[in-house]
Amino acid sequence: MMVLRSEILTREVTNYWEGIANIWQEKRPQKLWRCHSDQVNIELLSGWLPAMEHKHVLKTDLFDEACSEGIISSLSLPVKTTFGIDVSFSTAQSARKNNPNLQTLKADTRSLPIADHSFDVIISNSTLDHFKSSNEILKSLKELERILRPGGQLLLTLDNGLNPFVALRNALPFKLLNSLGIVPYYVGKTFRPARLYRALKKLNFEVVQVTGVMHFPRFIAVLIARVLEKYSNQFVHEKFLRYLMAFERLSKLPTRLLTGQFVAIKAIKKA
Structure with missing residues (x-):
C-alpha cells in the first residue's frame, strides 16, 4: 500500500491525545x-458486515483496542489485512501489542497518507466527533471516500446531535464537564442524522442504513459503573452489562434517532 500524502498532525493535537492515551493505558x-x-459496537458491526472475504479493512482510530478489548478481535471476518490508524503513536503501538495481526499507522483522518481505493471496508466509530469545526468532519469524510474502493462499505458512528443529552453536553463548556468528570476527554462538533446523511450523499455514497445506538444515558451509566467497579463483584458487573444492553432494543423503534446517543450509518461508495 503506497504512502502518497504526508501527515498534517499539529503538535498541540498530537501531544493532547498522547497525554490522554498515556493516562488511560496506565490507569485503565x-x-x-x-x-x-465494545459490546454495542460489536453487535452493530456484526449485523452490518456481510459474511464474505474482505481484502483490506481499516479502523479509523484505535482507542478501543488500546484501552479495552476493543472490537477488532471480536469481529469474525475473513480478512487479508486489518489496518488501523490513530493520531497517537502510543495508542497505535498499544493496540498492535494487543492485536498482533493488526497493522498500524500514526495518521490524521483529515489528510491520510494512504493511496486512493485502498480499502474494502472502513470502520469509523466515534472518530470524527472530536474536531473543533464541522469542516474538519467534512474533510475527514472526503478522505475516507477517497481511500475506499468503489462498492466498498463505510460503517460510521458519530455523537448524535439530535439526542437531548448529547445536545446539552455540547452546549456546556468542556472545561466544566471535564472538571466534573462527566467528559473524560475532548469532544467536538458533530452532526445530526439528517446532516450526516446529506454530507455522505454529496460524497458519492449510497446510504443504506441509519440507526441510533447506545440508548442508556452515558453519564448515568458511567457513574453507576464507577460505583459497581469499586464495590461489587463480577456477577453484578455482568448483570449490569445485560441491563444496559437491554436498552439497545430501542434501536428497533421509530424514536431510535432521538434516544440513541450515537447515530450509526452504513454507506456504500458508488462506482
Missing part, C-alpha cells in the same frame, strides 16, 4: 463502561 479507568461500549 471506566473498564465496565468500556466493556459495554
Whole structure:
C-alpha cells in the first residue's frame, strides 16, 4: 500500500491525545463502561458486515483496542489485512501489542497518507466527533471516500446531535464537564442524522442504513459503573452489562434517532 500524502498532525493535537492515551493505558479507568461500549459496537458491526472475504479493512482510530478489548478481535471476518490508524503513536503501538495481526499507522483522518481505493471496508466509530469545526468532519469524510474502493462499505458512528443529552453536553463548556468528570476527554462538533446523511450523499455514497445506538444515558451509566467497579463483584458487573444492553432494543423503534446517543450509518461508495 503506497504512502502518497504526508501527515498534517499539529503538535498541540498530537501531544493532547498522547497525554490522554498515556493516562488511560496506565490507569485503565471506566473498564465496565468500556466493556459495554465494545459490546454495542460489536453487535452493530456484526449485523452490518456481510459474511464474505474482505481484502483490506481499516479502523479509523484505535482507542478501543488500546484501552479495552476493543472490537477488532471480536469481529469474525475473513480478512487479508486489518489496518488501523490513530493520531497517537502510543495508542497505535498499544493496540498492535494487543492485536498482533493488526497493522498500524500514526495518521490524521483529515489528510491520510494512504493511496486512493485502498480499502474494502472502513470502520469509523466515534472518530470524527472530536474536531473543533464541522469542516474538519467534512474533510475527514472526503478522505475516507477517497481511500475506499468503489462498492466498498463505510460503517460510521458519530455523537448524535439530535439526542437531548448529547445536545446539552455540547452546549456546556468542556472545561466544566471535564472538571466534573462527566467528559473524560475532548469532544467536538458533530452532526445530526439528517446532516450526516446529506454530507455522505454529496460524497458519492449510497446510504443504506441509519440507526441510533447506545440508548442508556452515558453519564448515568458511567457513574453507576464507577460505583459497581469499586464495590461489587463480577456477577453484578455482568448483570449490569445485560441491563444496559437491554436498552439497545430501542434501536428497533421509530424514536431510535432521538434516544440513541450515537447515530450509526452504513454507506456504500458508488462506482
